[in-house]
Amino acid sequence: MATVTYDHASRIYPGTERPAVDQLNLHVEDGEFLVLVGPSGCGKSTSLRMLAGLEDVNAGRILIGDRDVTDVQPKDRDIAMVFQNYALYPHMSVADNMGFALKIAGKPKSEIRSRVEEAAKILDLTEYLDRKPKALSGGQRQRVAMGRAIVRNPQVFLMDEPLSNLDAKLRVQTRTQIASLTRRLEVTTVYVTHDQVEALTMGDRIAVLKDGVLQQVDTPRALYDSPKNVFVAGFIGSPAMNIGTFSVTNGVAKIGQAQIPLTRDAVAGLTAEDNGKVTLGFRPEALDIVPESDPSAIEIEVNIVEELGSDAYVYGTLKGDAAGADLASAGAGDHEVIVRINPRTAPAKGERIHVAIRPGQEHVFSPTTGLRLSSQ
Ligand SMILES: Nc1ncnc2c1ncn2[C@@H]1O[C@H](COP(=O)(O)OP(=O)(O)O)[C@@H](O)[C@H]1O
């Protein structure tokens, strides 16, 4: 058991100018399940490999517990890593694959056998111990890769997109198993994924990275409810938050005819550079259908209705006074807005609906800095 600390840790690959990981500060608690999430190329794998000792740290330090491991060999860090491609040895049985690291470490055969059998029991692999990896399903191979990490009884598990080779259904099952397993074993885990749904469902806390720079570290709930900037707001949540830039007069933002009063905090945060504009975010579920006569009604033409059984989502275009507003959603096209609606009363394509943002459920950001201005 151990904490993990990144202390201004940077990685600049030879021949590149911009750091792949830029002064990362992150503290992972003992036994915590921390997810590193962000778009492809944002530096997730690099951060994990720095912790594993597979990548140089060019500035700053990395600690496991109180121990500075920045210059410690990977094998002496007491970590176990699960890779995306599992990296199983094809010619070895499941048991030999799982026990390989212990064999290299010179552990006695009987101890290896008992630790492998114990891990196999936890992972439901007992009956497959004599098989070769090619005779296993994708999900079983994934469990062997997990087993190989577990038998080493490390201080920290490092996992780099370990579910990306599984089909959608198995991925959902396995993510719950991994999250509950690492908690049962009480091993500190740093888990990398590009999938924000995976991050939200698995993490005790989530660290969001963009372009090598840490954006926010928080619980799933706090990230969802109070994203610190426009990037996190658009990245976390599915379907994505609607985000647009609108004009403000006397502390009231206008989306077409709809008037959105801003809190005093938010107004005070706007500067001359923001030029009378404000960036507002509102989640698809923060919109209610209202009558056309409602003073806060925003008119939308329905382009498509996505039915998900329990929910339905309208993907629509702003009409009326708001037409052409600078609105975008990471989940929809430009000028498109996503509205969660009751599937039993879903409108048809081409219909016009009117929606209002539920009071207080808007997220307010500075258009210039992208930083959150509203305090709730
Ligand atoms: N060995 C390398 N040499 C040079 N640049 C690299 C190397 N590995 C990764 N990068 C670059 O560093 C950035 C971060 O990569 P990576 O950590 O793999 O991102 P992620 O895992 O989030 O997709 C990317 O821009 C990538 O192209």
Ligand SMILES: [Mg+2]
């Ligand atoms: Mg990666």
